[in-house]
Amino acid sequence: MGKMLGIKVPKKEAEKIRKQLLELNLLDVNFKIKHQNDFVIFPIKERIKGFEIIETTFEKATKRPHSYREVVNIPSELQPLLPSSFDIIGDIAIIELPEELISHGKNIGKAILKVHKHIKAVFAKGSKVSGEYRVRELLHLAGENRTEAIHRENGIRLKLDVAKVYFSPRLATERMRVFERAKEGEVVFDMFAGVGPYSILLAKKVKMVFACDVNPIAIRYLEENKKLNKVENLIPILGDVRKVAGQVKADRVIMNLPKFAHEFLKEAMISVRKGGVIHYYGFSHEENLFEEHLEKIEKVAEELGKNVKVLEKRKVRPYAPYQFNIAIDFSVF
Numbered sequence: 044m045g046k047m048l049g050i051k052v053p054k055k056e057a058e059k060i061r062k063q064l065l066e067l068n069l070l071d072v073n074f075k076i077k078h079q080n081d082f083v084i085f086p087i088k089e090r091i092k093g094f095e096i097i098e099t100t101f102e103k104a105t106k107r108p109h110s111y112r113e114v115v116n117i118p119s120e121l122q123p124l125l126p127s128s129f130d131i132i133g134d135i136a137i138i139e140l141p142e143e144l145i146s147h148g149k150n151i152g153k154a155i156l157k158v159h160k161h162i163k164a165v166f167a168k169g170s171k172v173s174g175e176y177r178v179r180e181l182l183h184l185a186g187e188n189r190t191e192a193i194h195r196e197n198g199i200r201l202k203l204d205v206a207k208v209y210f211s212p213r214l215a216t217e218r219m220r221v222f223e224r225a226k227e228g229e230v231v232f233d234m235f236a237g238v239g240p241y242s243i244l245l246a247k248k249v250k251m252v253f254a255c256d257v258n259p260i261a262i263r264y265l266e267e268n269k270k271l272n273k274v275e276n277l278i279p280i281l282g283d284v285r286k287v288a289g290q291v292k293a294d295r296v297i298m299n300l301p302k303f304a305h306e307f308l309k310e311a312m313i314s315v316r317k318g319g320v321i322h323y324y325g326f327s328h329e330e331n332l333f334e335e336h337l338e339k340i341e342k343v344a345e346e347l348g349k350n351v352k353v354l355e356k357r358k359v360r361p362y363a364p365y366q367f368n369i370a371i372d373f374s375v376f
Contacts, residue, residue: 044101046098047099048097049096050084050087050091051079052083052084053082054083054267057083061085062175064085069087069091070088071086072104073103074101074103075088084097084099086101103115107158110128111125111129111155112125112154114157115150115154116153117147120135121147125144130213132194132205134185135162135190135192136159136162137205138155138184139152139168140167148182148184149184152184161202164186165183165184165185166181166182166184167182168181180206190204191203191204194210196212197218198247199240199243200272201243201268202238202264203238208236208238208260210237210240214299214360217359218241219244219346221241221245222248224245225245225248227249228250230249230250230252230291230293230294231253232252232253232295233252233253234284234288234299234300235255235284236279237258239269243272243277244270246272246276249276249295249368252277252278253280253287253293254278255279255281255282257281257283258358266279284310288307292314292315292316293314293315293316294320295319295322296316296319296320298311299371301362302326304323304324305339308343309343309346313347320370320374322372323369323370323371323372323373324369325368326362327366328365329365329367332369333356337353340371344375349375349376350376351370351374351375351376355372356369356372
């Protein structure tokens with residue numbers, strides 16, 4: 044390879060100069076930086092005044108792939124079917140593969156492990172969501188064959204088994220938003236608590252959290268997460284929320300069960316104090332994001348002789364083509 048231009052700088056100034064060169068777009072990132080005794084030699088694109096310029100040879104830099112799609116070994120005609128993203132829960136990756144890619148699952152899994160060094164296990168979502176706990180079967184693709192992980196988000200740690208409880212890492216921002224709305228002296232009722240992503244976070248701020256779930260495994264992890272995060276003011280309740288509702292009087296109620304939350308509006312409204320807030324979640328088509336849900340909320344309020352005031356409504360995230368996970372915050376009087 045022919046000689047190239049480089050600048051020679053003392054080692055102790057190297058990092059500062061590297062950043063400046065990058066900002067000025069003068070560093071040639073296609074080549075490796077050289078080290079020579081107490082000096083560093085940077086490959087540059089053009090002559091720069093004020094530095095010792097030398098002509099030398101540089102090794103080509105090996106580019107780190109950004110996406111598993113750059114390194115995966117599958118037939119080229121299937122390449123366009125590869126998902127651009129996947130869920131990461133702790134050190135476990137869960138990817139949703141179309142039917143045509145399932146037989147190439149092992150190679151896809153290996154590619155993910157190669158590019159993302161912190162991931163230790165890769166699973167594909169199976170087709171069925173099974174049982175009353177809404178858990179999807181998982182197919183092991185690569186790495187360790189274990190489904191328990193510790194997931195970190197919003198400054199808390201959540202231990203869970205991805206094969207036995209429902210958990211979505213994509214709601215971290217939404218959970219933080221609810222945390223920011225909550226006030227210190229409040230009592231919170233988390234109706235579908237799971238392993239506690241809302242409950243544990245809120246317990247760090249509010250007076251008391253009642254966290255209910257029908258899945259015994261979720262509650263077992265919730266108990267463990269309570270210890271893990273050293274929160275005392277949280278009461279896990281194993282059972283059907285229909286039996287618990289009304290026994291709890293809360294200032295804030297969380298209904299994170301988007302597919303079925305509308306069926307539990309009565310339970311939420313009899314559990315909230317006058318003037319309290321309900322965080323309601325649902326799924327909607329983009330052409331009718333809120334109307335249908337708002338009608339259901341109004342109807343239940345009317346049946347109970349209560350009034351509601353909508354505080355905020357928003358799209359949380361896309362859920363499927365043209366479908367959105369939505370949120371409506373409303374208070375009850």
